[in-house]
Amino acid sequence: DLGWNALYDNFDAVMSSGTSVSLFTDWGDTVDSVWTKQRLVAGSDEPISPYLFDAKAATRDQHPVRSLSAETCTAQMGVPAAWADRLPHFRMDAVPASGNEIQAEYMVARTDALAAIEAFRTAIEPHRDMLWIxxxxxxxxxxxxxxxAYGADTICLHTSFRNDQATVDRILPVIEDALGPFAPRPHWGKVFAATARDLEGRYPKLADFRDLVQRLDPRGAFRSDFLERHVLG
Structure with missing residues (x-):
């Protein structure tokens, strides 16, 4: 379990401790777990460190949600394989995550990482019972x-909520208000509340994109309610 203070004091070192690094947390007293995945270099035999600051190396395969079986996850514990079988957290032939969740994710500039994490942590605290991870x-x-990630190195704050759409719909504006000072960009393939007007200042090329859509699709054949509400306005 990585402590929050250890993360805040060493954020860049933690997030660069592997080729791919993911922090999994339910926003409790500690971060919970750090998953690091490292590209192997021919001839290199660097051992896995038993510690990452105050976090100890795992001794068995784990699911991001500790209460769920790791059988659906790709192999861990330093077992090498092709990138396509290691970068994904879950096996292609298995149910990902819990298989029964609603996902949301917000991206902010990496320069705002610590402040945004703390704002998210405060906003989600009353709603932790709705989280998978x-x-x-x-x-x-x-x-x-x-x-x-247009134009800026980015930090991503993903959450898997329990499958209760009405409750999630009430939580999303709370999170987005808390992240508001950091101009969050929502993941286009996950749920969010922000409208096209809300997002106008967050995508410098949005006006150009709208012009391109109008030029290439003047009849609106490829438009949808989602695009109208969240992108085109």
Whole structure:
């Protein structure tokens, strides 16, 4: 279990401790678990460290949700394989996560990471009974117009909620208000409350994207209620 203070004091070191790093937490007294995945270099035989600051290395395979079986997860404990069989947390032939959840994820600039994590932690505290688990990860900046990482190295705050749509719908605005100072960009494939107007200032190329949509699809053949509400306005 990685302590919150250890994370805050060593955030960059923790998040760069592997090729891929995910923090899993239910926002309790500790972060809970840190999953690190490392690209192997031919001829290298670097042992796995037994500690990452105040967190101890696991001694068995684990599911991100401690109460669930790790049988659905890809192999752990330093067992090497092709990247496609290790970067995903769950096996392609198994049910991912709990299999019965509602997912939300918000991205903010990495420069705001610690403040955003603390804001999220405070906002979610009264609603922890609705969580399966949350995941914190980072993504490098890109130049794709509607990408949640457009123009900025990014931290991602993902949450798997229990399958209660009405309750989740009440929680989402609370989270989005708490993250508001950090201009969060929601994951397009997960649930969120923000409207197209809310998101206008968060995507510098949104106006260009809307112009492109109008030029290539003037009849609106590929439009949907979702696009109208959350993207096109």
């Amino acid at each position: 949350s995941e914190i990860r980072t993504v490098a900046a890109d130049d794709l117009w509607m990408s949640t």
